[in-house]
Amino acid sequence: MIEVKDLHKYFGALHVLKGIDLTVQKxxxxxxxxxxxxxxSTLLYCINALETIEQGEVIVDGVSVHxxxxxxxxxxxxxxxxxxxxxxxxxxxxxxxxxxxxxIVSGKSRQEAREIAVKQLEHxxxxxxxxxxxxxxxxxxxxxxxxxxxxxxEPDYMLFDEATSALDPELVGEVLDTMRLLxxxxxxxICVTHEMGFARDVSDxxxxxxxxxxxxxxxPAQIFGEAQSEQTRKFLANVR
Amino acid sequence: xxxxxxxxxxFQFSDLGFLAEAAGRTLLISVISxxxxxxxxxxxxxxxxxxxxxxxxxxxxxxDAFRSVPLIIQLIxxxxxxxxxxxxxxxxxxxxxxxxFYTSALVANVARGGIEAVGVPxxxxxxxxxxxxxxxxxxxxxxxxxxxxxxxxVGVALSVVKDSALVSVLxxxxxxxxxxxxITRTQEPFIILALAGAFYFALSYPLSQYSARLESRWKx
Ligand SMILES: Nc1ncnc2c1ncn2[C@@H]1O[C@H](COP(=O)(O)OP(=O)(O)OP(=O)(O)O)[C@@H](O)[C@H]1O
Ligand SMILES: [Mg+2]
Numbered sequence: 001m002i003e004v005k006d007l008h009k010y011f012g013a014l015h016v017l018k019g020i021d022l023t024v025q026k027x028x029x030x031x032x033x034x035x036x037x038x039x040x041s042t043l044l045y046c047i048n049a050l051e052t053i054e055q056g057e058v059i060v061d062g063v064s065v066h067x068x069x070x071x072x073x074x075x076x077x078x079x080x081x082x083x084x085x086x087x088x089x090x091x092x093x094x095x096x097x098x099x100x101x102x103x104i105v106s107g108k109s110r111q112e113a114r115e116i117a118v119k120q121l122e123h124x125x126x127x128x129x130x131x132x133x134x135x136x137x138x139x140x141x142x143x144x145x146x147x148x149x150x151x152x153x154e155p156d157y158m159l160f161d162e163a164t165s166a167l168d169p170e171l172v173g174e175v176l177d178t179m180r181l182l183x184x185x186x187x188x189x190i191c192v193t194h195e196m197g198f199a200r201d202v203s204d205x206x207x208x209x210x211x212x213x214x215x216x217x218x219x220p221a222q223i224f225g226e227a228q229s230e231q232t233r234k235f236l237a238n239v240r
Numbered sequence: 241x242x243x244x245x246x247x248x249x250x251f252q253f254s255d256l257g258f259l260a261e262a263a264g265r266t267l268l269i270s271v272i273s274x275x276x277x278x279x280x281x282x283x284x285x286x287x288x289x290x291x292x293x294x295x296x297x298x299x300x301x302x303x304d305a306f307r308s309v310p311l312i313i314q315l316i317x318x319x320x321x322x323x324x325x326x327x328x329x330x331x332x333x334x335x336x337x338x339x340x341f342y343t344s345a346l347v348a349n350v351a352r353g354g355i356e357a358v359g360v361p362x363x364x365x366x367x368x369x370x371x372x373x374x375x376x377x378x379x380x381x382x383x384x385x386x387x388x389x390x391x392x393x394v395g396v397a398l399s400v401v402k403d404s405a406l407v408s409v410l411x412x413x414x415x416x417x418x419x420x421x422x423i424t425r426t427q428e429p430f431i432i433l434a435l436a437g438a439f440y441f442a443l444s445y446p447l448s449q450y451s452a453r454l455e456s457r458w459k460x
Contacts, residue, residue, distance in 0.1 A: 050364050077370035087365035091383045091458070101369035104379060146365070153369060 001025055001061060002047060002157060002190070008055035009042055016042050018212040019056070024190060026156070029183045031199035031220075032192045034209030035235065040192040043209075044159045047190070048079040060157070077105060080150030084162040086142040088134035094121060094145055095130045098152045106153065120148040124178050140171030144178050151182075158182060160191040196239060200224050208232045251426045256435070262418030263439040269332065269414060270401045270443070273339035277400070278393070280340065281347020288348060289355045306345035312406045314338050319410050335407035339400065346396045353392070354385030387458050394451040398444050415439055 002024040009017035016039045024030050032040050045051040047058050049065050049072050058065040063075060089097050098117035102108040108116065121127055124144040134142055143163055150158060160179065164172045176198050183189060183202050193199055199206050200220045207217040208229070216229045227233045284303060287295055306314070319334045329337070358381045366376040408417035419436040423429045 045364075048368060050368065073370045073372050076368055079368070081365075081368040083361060083365055085361050087362045089362075089366075089380060089384070091387065100379060101371065104375050105370040149369065 001059075002188075003059040004043075004047070004056070005059070006056040007043075007046060007053055007058065009039070009046055009051065010054050016212050017046065017053075020214055022207065022214065022217070024157075024188060026188055027186050028204045029187075029189045029191065029202055031203040031206045032190060032209060033194070033196070033199055033206060033223075033235075034215075038209040039212045040209050041161050044081065044161050044190065044192060047159060048076050048081055050081075073105070077101075077153040078155050078157060080147075080153060080155035080158045082143070082146050082150055082158070082160045082163045084166050086134075086139065086146045086166075088137070088142045088145055090134055093131050093133055094126060094137070094148075097134065097145055098149045101149065102152050116152050117148070120151045121145070123151065124148045125174070138171060139167045140174045143167065143171075143175045147175075147178055147182075157188045157190070160189065160193070162192050162194065164193070164195060194239070196224070196236075208235065210235070248425060248427050251422070251428050251431055255422055255426070255432075258422065259415070259418055259432075259435055259439060262413055262415045263443065265332075265413065266401070266404055266415040266439075267443055269336050269339065269407060269412070270404045272336050273343050273404065274397045274400050276336075276340040277343025278347050278397075280344035282351045284344055284348035285351025285353075286355065288352045303345040303348050306342050307349075311338070311342055311403055312409055314342065315406055315410055331407065331410035331412035335404075335410055335412050339404060339407065342403070343396065343400050346399075347393065350389045350392045350396060351385075354389040355381055357388035358384045390451065390455065394447065397447060401444055402440065 002022075004020050004022040007017050007020040008015070020043060022030075032043065034040055042051060046053050047060075047065065049058075053066055060075060060079065063070055065072070065075060089100065092100060095114060095117045098120055099110075099113035102116050103110065103113040118127075118130060121130060124147050126141060126144055126148065129137060129141065129145075134145065137145065147158075147163075163179065164175050167175060172195070176195060179189070179191065179198070180202055191198070191203070203220055205217055206220050206223040208215045208223060208227075208231070210231050216223065216227060216232045218228075222228075223232060224236065227236065284299060287299055288303075291299070315335060315338050318338050319329075319331070322329045322334055362380065362384070363376055366380040367373075371379070404414060405416035408414055408420070411417075413421070415436050419432050422432045426432065
């Protein structure tokens, strides 16, 4: 379970997150939507401590993420993250990209790490690209590689930050399909996305962010059908 | 025979050995300076990139001084300075120390560029997998940054081989100094400078060849 309690985040004088309260249960898929600059990415970065926070608390499976005593490197293994830019390691083959962290972070043997990598690459449909360098992969394939790389740490949670926003339109589908597959397998996911179709069909709940606050959260039927908030309705009217 | 011919003797085969030995000294002081300068330069470059603002300002200033003051002035200044602080060093050690710091100032900029070439998003991706700061440095930043700035580093190394000629002002008999000695004796500047040039080329060629091969391997 991920618990976010009264989370505040500033960049200098800029108040980017203004008291977020949010709980994501095991097995749940939460989509986060909202205008550019509303703090969606920052929320994800605060959850796995890639950003510091100024006030409040993030708790993952009972562990306070930002506490000094927390082993953040251990905690992050349990929080896979996929970014807008796929960030493949360009000097490593697909298999090596995925095997690197199991080897150096989890201390798996070369053989074990390779087996994990092959399994996860097949999982995301890249079984035929094992020894290919990222430069020879399309954006969609590199994004699936990034998903496989995160999955190789066997996380209980996956955070997606606009995983399809940087892709050519014809490549969006294959990445969404992979995310959908994970959701069906029961992965707990927080997906920041502009893909309203995905948010509606795959999520258990959808959260709408507006100017650093969580304006509204509820099942897709509520958000897309009968949103309580005027802001939410306005936003959705514009994106559709 | 008059006195002149006995004082000036023509170029002899044994002089080639003298030049080769001097080329060996050029190689020695270059290798030491490039090696030490590269290690220090990587540390300085990292400090410039990752350190606090006052480190960036003070270290940046010192390195800028090493880069911009002509090497020959640095050499003479420090050669005369070491004895004053009770460190009478021979020309070789003085030269190697100054050349190492000079190299480190050049490498620091290259190293900083290499780290910056990797970019924050890539490093966040690495850290999000649970890598520590140093694992990220070792397995992500180093290999990617190295490939990005390796040609610049080779350029620095090659220039240091040539700049090592300036250590001759301290009396260290490296290739240039040896050539000057032979020219004075033989009065045959053309052949001797051509030979010295050939030696410099022979010292640098393996490095540029090796780096070219490495780069083409990284590209594929
Ligand atoms: N490192 C940073 N330094 C300063 N300001 C930042 C930084 N990162 C983000 N911001 C600012 O914080 C605000 C929220 O940014 P954030 O990236 O979380 O928005 P977002 O909802 O993800 O938007 P988008 O849909 O464009 O990705 C923006 O105003 C942004 O300019
Ligand atoms: Mg964002």
